[in-house]
Amino acid sequence: MNRKRTESLFIVSFITGTIIMLFCIYPLISTLFWTEPGVIFDTFKDKQVLQSIYLSMGAATITTIVAFILGVPFAYVLARKEFRFKSLVESIVDIPIVIPHPVAGICLLTVISPRSWTGQLMEKAGIEVLGTVAAIVLAMTFVSMPFLINAAKEAFKWVPPRMENISRTLGASHTQTFFLITFSLAWRDILSGMILTWARAISEFGAVIILAYHPMIAPTVIYERFTAYGMMYAVPVAVILIILCLIMFIILRLLAASSREGEIL
């Protein structure tokens, strides 16, 4: 007699899971088969496309580094300290996630536009942001930084404060304890947060287009080709971006996974 039994809730979960998988994967597969491989190959040689992809990847990487440098120390404080208005501060961190991205772009524009006092200050200092790579990074950082801060905050919370206490009593300073214990134990989850931040940054369009239509990032090129020439011209660029992003995403995930196996926890 077969005693194996499947709970009905798991059957429901399996069905909804299959729907979600199809919902995520089918549009991607459909895009990949929309056009001929030869057209994709030709598009790959297109200088404008290549430049936009390089720019997207470069700006997303700079964004991730900036978010890491600024976000990790801040996340540590949020994980370890209780202070007045902490939940307000945490809500502010999450604001870029909840507001529409063109709105985020407009908000940033009010700060860097030459009509604003900050924009005028930058102009006087000879700093040009609008329509430059800096504007792209600014927009990407604004919308993607919460992912890194939240991931790092959760990672730090997972490290028991008592480990830090023991490290301190054994002679390590606060900074030494942070690097030798806290960060050493949290870095894998922070790396996952960095991957998410990078992915969010490279996919950003709404905020970037408000601050810098030129130089064009890959999503801007796709948008421009779609509105000017239609699907046939937009899809090959989209396919290239999908393939490259997936490759990068898989490599980074594998790196994170292999480092996790390398150390035993």
Next chain:
Amino acid sequence: MIEVKDLSLQLGEFKIKDFSLTIDMGEFFVLLGPTGSGKTVLLESIAGLKAIQAGNIYINKKEVTGKKPEERNISICYQDLALFPHMRVKDNIKYGLRFRRDTNKLKYEKNFETLIELLRINHILDRYPIFLSGGEKQRVALARALIVDPDILLLDEPLTALDSGIKATIEAELKNLHETLKITILMVTHDFKEAYYLADRVGIIKDGSIMQMGPIEKVFEQPDSIFTANFVGMKNLIKIYELKDKPVFQVLLKHVGETGAEFIGIRPENIVISNKIIDDSCSFLGIISHIRNNGIYREIDIISHGVEFKAYLTANSYNELQLSQGKEVFFGIDASRIAVI
């Protein structure tokens, strides 16, 4: 020597006010108190991990009150051990050495060898903490805390998380470590049996205040409050006025004298039970009202002239006496060990 003078701190609703304590060099001092009495907070404030609002802390007569934890030379071991999971056992143990300004490598290497021998952890040095048993983890945590030659070792309920079998072994090892290395230890626990086995002196703590402090036997035999008496397992707390109108118990009251006390306290292990009359002025006749089997011993409730007494018997004695509920027995009380509260 460690001296805590008038230490005060507040953490939300919890308050410690004017807490003072002196522990001599090489002494094993146990702070005994229920959960939430402020034991861990006290340890952490002594170690510099929690900020205090007032008071002074001296280690070997040098004030360390304002110093950072890494400048105090105090080691701490928690109940959950907190071994560093990303380091092998040997790296866990040697962690503190990398911050020592004193570069006497030979001394610390000798410490390492001594500790791994005393704690019998030579065979697990290359393992990660995840592959250790509870007892092994505890030994590693102790070695890590002691390798740096701390002036005082703070132990926060170090035996609570262990299985009863391994607990006895670690308890014995802790005692051996203390006697061999002559280290000063301040341990907090809620288990009075641990305290009885390990402590030179104990302090009973409640809501951040010391209720009673003294040599272990004194506190256990002569508690000076109902709280302490309950906490140290003095099961017989009898109101004196209940005895006054019963002529049979006048002999007990004679030992109490006119002290103005409200209770007399008798430890259950200080009551002997017999089927024959006991040749002692402090012996009485009673009926067994209840027998509780605790595995290792039996807890016997005896009612005598309306007063309930509790006594402990080993399983062996219990079987020899062939006791049962409702049986009439004689019981004797060691009058010299009656506490007056």
